Amino acid sequence: MSGRSIDRIEKDGKRTILADRYEGKRFGGTNDLVVKKDGAIYFTMVWRLARQRQRPRKELDFAGIFMWKDGK
DSSP states (O other): OTTSSEEEEOTTSOEEEEEOEETTEEOSOEEEEEEOTTSOEEEEEOHHHHHHHTOTTOOOOSOEEEEEOTTO
16 A cells, blocks of 8 residues: 555554555655644645546545544
8 A cells, every 4th residue: 555545654663654644545645745733744745746647546626635533
């Protein structure tokens, strides 16, 4: 799922997926990420990359700025 999710790498090296979908649909390709002091994570999803690769699993047909906070 590399590039299609926001992951946290734990101290033991294990990956924990924080976000990989919007309204039940998988992200096309996550990009730029910022973490605020309150723990909110803002990131972009690049539609252009998903379109260029013509991924058959493409589920979102738009690019956007997303926020993940408190598990949502």
